[in-house]
Amino acid sequence: GAGVSQTPSNKVTEKGKYVELRCDPISGHTALYWYRQSLGQGPEFLIYFQGTGAADDSGLPNDRFFAVRPEGSVSTLKIQRTERGDSAVYLCASSPEGAWGNEQFFGPGTRLTVL
Amino acid sequence: AQRVTQPEKLLSVFKGAPVELKCNYSYSGSPELFWYVQYSRQRLQLLLRHISRESIKGFTADLNKGETSFHLKKPFAQEEDSAMYYCALGSRNAGNMLTFGGGTRLMVKP
Numbered sequence: 454g455a456g457v458s459q460t461p462s463n464k465v466t467e468k469g470k471y472v473e474l475r476c477d478p479i480s481g482h483t484a485l486y487w488y489r490q491s492l493g494q495g496p497e498f499l500i501y502f503q504g505t506g507a508a509d510d511s512g513l514p515n516d517r518f519f520a521v522r523p524e525g526s527v528s529t530l531k532i533q534r535t536e537r538g539d540s541a542v543y544l545c546a547s548s549p550e551g552a553w554g555n556e557q558f559f560g561p562g563t564r565l566t567v568l
Numbered sequence: 569a570q571r572v573t574q575p576e577k578l579l580s581v582f583k584g585a586p587v588e589l590k591c592n593y594s595y596s597g598s599p600e601l602f603w604y605v606q607y608s609r610q611r612l613q614l615l616l617r618h619i620s621r622e623s624i625k626g627f628t629a630d631l632n633k634g635e636t637s638f639h640l641k642k643p644f645a646q647e648e649d650s651a652m653y654y655c656a657l658g659s660r661n662a663g664n665m666l667t668f669g670g671g672t673r674l675m676v677k678p
Binding site for chain 1: 572574577600602604611612613614617619654656658664665666667668669670671
């Protein structure tokens with residue numbers, strides 16, 4: 454079946470602009486995660502959804518970052534007033550449920566470059 | 569706070585040699601540990617998890633709570649094992665969100 458998909462695969466924007474990154478999880482997966490991976494580092498947790506609600510947004514770096522999942526499926530990560538330090542690969546993952554020990558299935562990522 | 573450390577950024581071995589990728593963690597509770605792998609131009613995927621106690625592609629990893637380690641081992645490396653390997657720690661308190669180490673690039677030379 455289809456895996457996790459993310460669009461766009463690449464996004465180049467200018468400092469100060471607004472961007473939206475989209476994630477389509479595996480059908481039926483209730484848990485959805487966003488991670489950010491900077492060059493040469495491992496992924497860092499941003500936010501976790503269980504269904505439609507953000508169960509844990511403790512990883513969001515500041516209030517310029519926001520994410521939604523209005524119907525419990527597709528999620529959008531929104532970044533306002535982008536800064537050069539936001540440049541990274543943004544990864545989305547989904548899981549059948551956010552249970553301890555469950556495998557997370559990752560998307561290919563969106564590479565964001567802020568000029 | 570939970571933390572995962574992979575001390576080696578790069579590990580280079582010859583085909584047929586044994587491989588050990590190191591991972592140390594800090595976590596106040598009972599840990600759930602994973603190894604994820606990313607082959608060239610592919611997405612991050614699960615290699616193995618400690619609760620399954622399985623061997624995948626010849627790799628094994630044993631959780632050592634005394635040393636807080638979860639090292640990944642393979643007795644005879646193959647060229648197709650060349651990839652980025654990430655050790656990750658799952659959190660009970662946050663829907664199993666993962667804390668990743670910095671990754672180790674394994675290069676297996678012919």
